[in-house]
Amino acid sequence: MRYLLVGLCSLWLQTASAEIAMQVLDQDQQPVTDAVVFVTDKAVSSPADSAVMDQIDESFVPRVLVVQKGQFVRFPNSDDIRHHVYSFSEPKSFEIKLYKGSDIAPIQFDKPGLVILGCNIHDDMIGYIFVADNEYAVKTNEQGWVTLPVEAGDSVSIWNERFVEGVDTIKRFDVGNDARQTVMLDLFPSIEVSDHSDHGSDW
Incomplete structure (x- = not known):
């Protein structure tokens, strides 16, 4: 029984720790807002x-x-x-x-991918x-942070409109061992966007 309890506690600790905080920064060490970070093997x-x-x-x-x-x-x-x-x-x-x-x-x-919106008047x-594609996906906040249900050895994919390779670019990164990690992206300069934060969340 004692060994069973030890095993269950070990499994619980592994499950509880299967989450990391990741900060996305650009080449100038500035936080990247509105980067989409997704995990392809975490279905939702x-x-x-x-x-x-x-x-x-x-x-x-x-x-x-x-x-x-x-x-x-x-x-x-x-x-x-x-x-x-x-x-x-x-x-x-x-x-x-x-x-x-x-x-x-x-x-x-009803199809996965990037949809770019415009206005015919403006x-x-x-x-x-x-x-x-029915997978865990979140946006970075104003400080570039997201919390992800991943652990060391997993990988995440990142999209951002400022990728120098083009707006359709998606890059993949491996997850390390630390509970708080940083990813660096090579991006075009940030885009000035009006602050509408008082109008609620994405959902």
Whole structure:
């Protein structure tokens, strides 16, 4: 019995420690916000609730939205001017013609991949919907941190719009032994984005 308890405690400790905090930095040691970090062998289900990609001050909010394959996304327009939202991306090509308000049917994103959004009226409006393939996926916060259900020997993949190799680039990194780890990315200079943090989370 004693050996069984020792074995169970050891297994519990391994399970409890199977999580790390990772910070993503650029080549100038600056935190990278809105990097999508995902773990391909950690399956999740599509949330029943719709995600929200709003339009505020002629910007997509959030600029980067993470959803799961099969999830619906709502596109309210909180501006007092009309927008014309569209995407030509292969995972989801669509358009919502000139509109205001929130009386717009949600759109289902049923294929994984990167969906780049634009507005036919305002050329500088750019947003991204990262559709995960029913796998654990999160965004880095303002300090570049994420918490991940991984352990040493696992690997994670990272996407960010600033990759010098192009916006479709995804890079893979091995997870080390430390509970807090750092990943360095070679990126274009940061993009100035209006602060809409008071308008809620991605989900």
